[in-house]
Structures are given as C-alpha cells and as structure tokens.
Amino acid sequence: NAGVTQTPKFQVLKTGQSMTLQCAQDMNHEYMSWYRQDPGMGLRLIHYSVGAGITDQGEVPNGYNVSRSTTEDFPLRLLSAAPSQTSVYFCASSVSATNEKLFFGSGTQLSVL
Amino acid sequence: QKEVEQDPGPLSVPEGAIVSLNCTYSNSAFQYFMWYRQYSRKGPELLMYTYSSGNKEDGRFTAQVDKSSKYISLFIRDSQPSDSATYLCAMSAQSGTYKYIFGTGTRLKVLA
Numbered sequence: 001n002a003g004v005t006q007t008p009k010f011q012v013l014k015t016g017q018s019m020t021l022q023c024a025q026d027m028n029h030e031y032m033s034w035y036r037q038d039p040g041m042g043l044r045l046i047h048y049s050v051g052a053g054i055t056d057q058g059e060v061p062n063g064y065n066v067s068r069s070t071t072e073d074f075p076l077r078l079l080s081a082a083p084s085q086t087s088v089y090f091c092a093s094s095v096s097a098t099n100e101k102l103f104f105g106s107g108t109q110l111s112v113l
Numbered sequence: 114q115k116e117v118e119q120d121p122g123p124l125s126v127p128e129g130a131i132v133s134l135n136c137t138y139s140n141s142a143f144q145y146f147m148w149y150r151q152y153s154r155k156g157p158e159l160l161m162y163t164y165s166s167g168n169k170e171d172g173r174f175t176a177q178v179d180k181s182s183k184y185i186s187l188f189i190r191d192s193q194p195s196d197s198a199t200y201l202c203a204m205s206a207q208s209g210t211y212k213y214i215f216g217t218g219t220r221l222k223v224l225a
Binding site: 041101105106 | 119208
C-alpha cells in the first residue's frame with residue numbers, strides 16, 4: 001500500500017515553461033487536493049476534488065489547472081511557470097471531503113528560474 | 114493579521130522534557146482543530162484532531178483548546194529525539210477538509 005505518490009520529487013523550470021505534477025493514491029479516497037508550502041505562509045490550498053469528474057478552486061488557484069478523470073489520479077498543471085510558483089507542492093487525499101484525516105504525499109520541490 | 118499565528122521557532126529542548134506548542138487565532142467561529150507533524154522533506158501527518166473546546170489525549174500527546182482565549186496547544190510528554198519535526202496547527206469553522214487554515218508551523222528540536 002503506497003499511499004499518496006507524487007512525482008517528480010524535484011523539478012527546475014524556466015519562466016514560461018509548462019509542466020504537470022503527478023499525484024496518485026491507492027486508498028480509493030474520494031477527496032484529493034493540492035497544496036503549496038512557502039516559508040512564512042503555511043500550507044495553502046490550490047485546487048481540490050471531491051470525486052472523479054469534480055474539481056474546485058482553493059485559496060490560490062491562479063496559474064494552475066487540475067482535472068480528475070479517475071479516482072486514483074489528480075495531476076496539477078502549471079500552464080506558464082513564473083518565479084512566484086517556486087514552492088514545495090503537496091498532494092493530499094482523504095476518504096471524503098468531510099473526513100478530516102488528510103494523507104499527504106512526500107512533496108515536489110519546484111524551482112522556477 | 115493572519116487568521117492563524119504560530120511561533121516558527123526553532124524550539125530546542127532536552128530529551129525527556131515536556132514540550133508546549135501553541136497557536137493563536139482570530140476567527141471566533143473556528144471549532145475544528147488539528148495538529149500535524151512534518152518531518153524534514155516529508156509531507157505532514159495528522160497527529161491530533163479535536164472538536165470545540167477541551168482536551169484530548171493520545172499517548173504522549175495532549176491537545177488542548179481554549180476557545181475563550183482563541184488559543185490551542187499541543188503538549189508532548191517525555192519528548193524524544195524522534196519528535197524533532199515541524200508541528201503545524203490547522204483549524205476551520207466548518208467541517209470539510211478544504212476549509213482548513215494552516216499555521217506556518219513550529220520547528221522543534223529534541224536534543225539527546
């Protein structure tokens with residue numbers, strides 16, 4: 001049972017490049033989400049999904065897209081990377097949107113030059 | 114003013130000490146409270162979850178909520194070097210994972 005798996009672990013991008021951060025969970029969780037963690041800012045919610053085919057915006061959605069075609073996968077797309085998107089990104093899942101126990105992946109450290 | 118405030122630390126204590134980690138908040142509607150532990154280069158993991166006021170104990174960990182003072186605490190008894198991590202508080206006014214506001218975290222070092 002792998003839990004929540006994120007790839008890649010590290011990524012360096014140039015301004016304007018696009019990329020997709022991958023997230024997969026094998027716990028059959030309905031709820032999945034993406035956070036970014038910045039020094040002095042805490043974890044901030046980017047996008048979330050309460051089930052396959054359903055997504056919604058969190059606190060800081062600008063510059064990011066998501067889709068949820070399967071229960072297991074929830075990729076995060078950076079459309080045109082900017083230095084302000086340099087951060088550590090975490091994917092998290094839970095049994096449902098009303099179940100408070102979030103399971104986090106190990107994170108992706110992204111640098112945009 | 115941030116909705117949730119946490120001293121970033123680092124807080125250094127000797128092994129065996131009682132540790133007190135705290136968060137203050139400004140929104141009096143908050144009633145769901147959580148503590149997460151995050152080891153270096155890892156994702157957070159849920160430690161404690163409490164609803165409304167009062168204490169909750171789980172092994173060496175005790176979570177305390179004082180809604181009148183808008184203050185929550187996490188106590189760690191008999192602290193161990195393996196407790197060295199960053200501790201994040203999170204809170205919400207409504208049930209719903211996507212509604213939680215996270216603190217910035219307090220870095221704890223337990224010295225052997």
